[in-house]
Amino acid sequence: MRLLLVTGLLLTATAWAQDGAPGKGIYTCTTADGRRLTSDRPIAECTAREQRVLNTDGSQRTTLPPFLSPEERAAKEAADRRAAAERIAQQDAVRRDRSLVQRYPTEAAHQRARNTALDDANKAMRISERRIKDLGAERKPLLDEAEFYRGRPLPAKLKQQLDANDASVEAQQVLIENQKAEIVRINTRYDAELARLKKLWAGAAPGSMPPLGELPKAAPTATASAPKR
Structure with missing residues (x-):
C-alpha cells in the first residue's frame, strides 16, 4: 500500500x-x-x-495536495458531487426568482394572471351547474310518468331514462368538485408566489429564500358519461 x-x-x-x-x-x-x-x-x-x-x-x-487513499478519494468525489448539485440548485433558484419578477413586475400583474387562471375553472363549474339544472327539468316529466306505475315495476325504457338522468347528474357533481379543488390549487399557488414576490420586490436577493415547494396537484378530470337512452 x-x-x-x-x-x-x-x-x-x-x-x-x-x-x-x-x-x-x-x-x-x-x-x-x-x-x-x-x-x-x-x-x-x-x-x-x-x-x-x-x-x-x-x-x-x-x-x-495530500495523496488520498481510495476511500478518501471516493469520499471527496461524493462531497464534490454534492457541492456541484447544490451550486446547480442555487443557480436554478436564482433563475426562477428572476423569471418570476420579470413575469410579474407588480402585484396588479400577478392578480390579473390569477384571475385568468381562475376564470376557466369558474366557467367549467358554471357549465356543470347549468347542466344539472337542465337535467332536473328533464327529470320532472319522467317522474310524472313514473307516478302512473306507483307500486308496480317501471317500464324498461322509463327506468333506463331515469337511471341515465341520475348518472348524468352524478357526473356533473363530480366535475363541480374537481373544479372546486382546482380553484383551491390555483389560489394556493398564487398565494405562495405572491408572498415570495413581495420579498423580492422589497429587495430580497434572488435565490436567497427556500423553494416554493410542491403545490397540490390538480384534481383528476371526471370522464363519466350518462348511459345512452
Missing part, C-alpha cells in the same frame, strides 16, 4: 511539474510530529499532508 501511495504521489507530482517552470523542484513539508522535511522529489512521509513545491531560487512553484 505504501508503494502504491508513493507511486501515485510521484505521478501526481509529475503532472504538477509539467505546469511549472523548467528545472528540478524542491519539495518541503511539515510532518505530523512537527519535523520539516525537504527533498528533490515527493516526500513519502508526507503523502497524507500538503507539500510545497519550490523553484531553485526558493520561490513557490505550486502546492502538492
